[in-house]
Amino acid sequence: MDLSSTAAVDEAVWIRAAQGGDQAAFEKLVRAYDRSVLRMAMNLLRSEEDAYDVYQEAFLRVYRNLHAFRFDCNFHTWLYRIVTNLCVDQLRKRRIRREEPPVIETAEGPRDRLEGVAEGRAQGDPQRALMSRQLGQRIEQVLEGLTPRERMVFELRHYQGMRLRAIGEVLGASEEAAKTCLFRATQKMRAALGDFL
Amino acid sequence: MNCAEIKRDLSLFLYGELSLEEEQLVQDHLEACPGCRAELEALKRVHRTLAGRELEPPAGLLVRCRQDLERRVELAAPARMGWRERLRHPFAGGWQWAFRPVGAVALVALGFFGARWSAPSPVPIAQNGGGDVISRVRYLQPDPSGRVQIVVEETRQRMLAGNMEDEPIRRLLLAAARDAADPGLRGDTVDILRTRPASADVRRALLATFEHDPNAGVRLKALEGLKAFAAEPEVRSTLVRVLLVDDNPGVRIQAIDLLTQKREDALVGVLQELVQRESNNYVRLRCQRALQEMNASVGTF
Numbered sequence: 001m002d003l004s005s006t007a008a009v010d011e012a013v014w015i016r017a018a019q020g021g022d023q024a025a026f027e028k029l030v031r032a033y034d035r036s037v038l039r040m041a042m043n044l045l046r047s048e049e050d051a052y053d054v055y056q057e058a059f060l061r062v063y064r065n066l067h068a069f070r071f072d073c074n075f076h077t078w079l080y081r082i083v084t085n086l087c088v089d090q091l092r093k094r095r096i097r098r099e100e101p102p103v104i105e106t107a108e109g110p111r112d113r114l115e116g117v118a119e120g121r122a123q124g125d126p127q128r129a130l131m132s133r134q135l136g137q138r139i140e141q142v143l144e145g146l147t148p149r150e151r152m153v154f155e156l157r158h159y160q161g162m163r164l165r166a167i168g169e170v171l172g173a174s175e176e177a178a179k180t181c182l183f184r185a186t187q188k189m190r191a192a193l194g195d196f197l
Numbered sequence: 198m199n200c201a202e203i204k205r206d207l208s209l210f211l212y213g214e215l216s217l218e219e220e221q222l223v224q225d226h227l228e229a230c231p232g233c234r235a236e237l238e239a240l241k242r243v244h245r246t247l248a249g250r251e252l253e254p255p256a257g258l259l260v261r262c263r264q265d266l267e268r269r270v271e272l273a274a275p276a277r278m279g280w281r282e283r284l285r286h287p288f289a290g291g292w293q294w295a296f297r298p299v300g301a302v303a304l305v306a307l308g309f310f311g312a313r314w315s316a317p318s319p320v321p322i323a324q325n326g327g328g329d330v331i332s333r334v335r336y337l338q339p340d341p342s343g344r345v346q347i348v349v350e351e352t353r354q355r356m357l358a359g360n361m362e363d364e365p366i367r368r369l370l371l372a373a374a375r376d377a378a379d380p381g382l383r384g385d386t387v388d389i390l391r392t393r394p395a396s397a398d399v400r401r402a403l404l405a406t407f408e409h410d411p412n413a414g415v416r417l418k419a420l421e422g423l424k425a426f427a428a429e430p431e432v433r434s435t436l437v438r439v440l441l442v443d444d445n446p447g448v449r450i451q452a453i454d455l456l457t458q459k460r461e462d463a464l465v466g467v468l469q470e471l472v473q474r475e476s477n478n479y480v481r482l483r484c485q486r487a488l489q490e491m492n493a494s495v496g497t498f
Binding site for chain 1: 205239250263447
């Protein structure tokens with residue numbers, strides 16, 4: 001049984017039905033992808049509110065433009081192109097503003113931006129917790145120092161597990177360009193974290 | 198290749214993004230060059246350091262996103278639709294609300310349009326005050342007198358609570374792993390089921406999910422639950438079938454890793470077949486390495 005072709009047929013059916021105004025089909029499309037969209041936006045932007053905004057805007061764009069989707073690329077690529085464009089725009093705005101607050105706003109109230117970053121099992125050992133916190137800060141700094149495109153390629157490859165060829169398609173770039181971005185991002189990480197390793 | 202060129206390729210090497218030939222060149226160079234081996238180890242440490250950094254969005258955020266998206270889509274719908282489409286369109290919520298206060302009167306009026314727009318997909322029309330019954334119009338038929346016959350499908354929602362030892366909970370979880378439309382819900386269900394992999398019915402459900410679920414993330418979760426039983430014949434035969442047909446390289450790699458924990462002659466033929474047909478360089482390389490470790494030839498000759 002060819003599972004991939006079965007899933008692709010299902011998705012094509014949903015898309016065509018949603019193009020015809022079928023609520024259930026549009027909802028299936030959203031639910032098939034929305035967890036990974038939210039997780040990706042959350043990790044790229046490190047902010048629940050920004051991730052929320054990207055989620056809303058991305059799926060609204062899908063909704064508004066689905067009638068024009070002609071199956072000339074797969075839906076996953078099209079959706080991720082929308083999401084990555086929104087995230088890149090957001091990262092570019094931040095680079096201009098350079099105004100990252102030390103806390104992020106969450107539904108439970110303000111939370112330290114670095115909370116939970118590289119803390120793993122350091123509780124109970126103050127020195128280790130301090131080291132871990134410093135390491136977390138260093139990682140955040142180096143991520144902020146990547147260009148939006150390097151950041152995007154790194155996130156999609158390292159955390160989302162996408163292949164560089166697919167990342168190139170999503171970002172409208174060649175596989176070689178994606179390789180170069182990944183190499184540069186890795187080198188910056190290596191240089192910044194060298195004394196912690 | 199010199200060290201500068203190799204160092205440029207090391208990060209791609211770690212991510213499995215080099216071609217087979219490039220990988221071999223890097224491997225050969227590493228065997229002879231302590232400096233590049235040290236660099237590779239440093240990059241591996243960077244990877245390990247970054248491993249715990251991923252944030253998982255809180256469940257409440259996903260729920261809020263979905264609810265707000267539905268509202269915003271409802272608002273977006275009227276702007277680009279004519280009245281006829283708005284009547285048909287599921288997200289153009291106005292007409293749904295119109296039913297609630299006037300019920301039958303509105304339905305009689307709609308009888309004049311009747312069968313022309315009885316959408317094939319169900320459209321929710323009402324939810325009772327308690328919020329536990331959702332009604333959907335499946336069919337309607339007007340008659341010349343102005344009356345209309347409507348077939349309504351009602352879904353009752355109930356809250357159940359319990360643990361895996363409770364038969365109704367267990368039955369529903371096993372069904373949800375198989376039937377739920379939402380891959381997130383199937384994944385959550387598998388997360389619960391895999392805490393009890395020793396039970397035969399749970400094991401069967403995990404095997405079925407691993408082999409047939411359309412979502413790779415859900416398949417991988419099911420595989421996690423099966424790891425402790427990788428030596429059992431039923432699990433191994435499922436691993437082999439999945440290895441040969443699954444479209445996701447991550448799933449295939451996990452299947453190889455589990456299968457090669459127990460070396461047996463029958464596995465050699467499977468891996469040799471996979472090497473011949475595998476399109477992903479990294480998976481092919483893993484197969485080749487596994488065959489080498491089993492002292493088997495890579496080709497079938």
